[in-house]
Amino acid sequence: MARLVSLTGKGPVKVEVQDKPVFVCACGLSRKFPFCDGSHKKCADEPEGKTFRYEGPDLTRVETSA
Numbered sequence: 415m416a417r418l419v420s421l422t423g424k425g426p427v428k429v430e431v432q433d434k435p436v437f438v439c440a441c442g443l444s445r446k447f448p449f450c451d452g453s454h455k456k457c458a459d460e461p462e463g464k465t466f467r468y469e470g471p472d473l474t475r476v477e478t479s480a
């Protein structure tokens with residue numbers, strides 16, 4: 415089964431686990447999901463009002479109609 419999920423986060427959410435900071439991915443692009451791996455840099459400059467998907471190992475941005 416496959417599913418498409420729409421996320422609007424452009425950076426991680428910091429949480430504390432046993433007094434240590436952990437950065438949780440909120441953009442959905444991380445290869446180490448649920449943890450942030452820095453891939454959110456790919457979506458940092460997305461223009462507002464448009465929707466994109468990211469493809470391939472280099473996370474190529476493709477605009478979608480929905």
Ligand code: FES
Binds near residue numbers: 424438451452
């Ligand atoms: S928030 Fe998704 S990779 Fe950093």
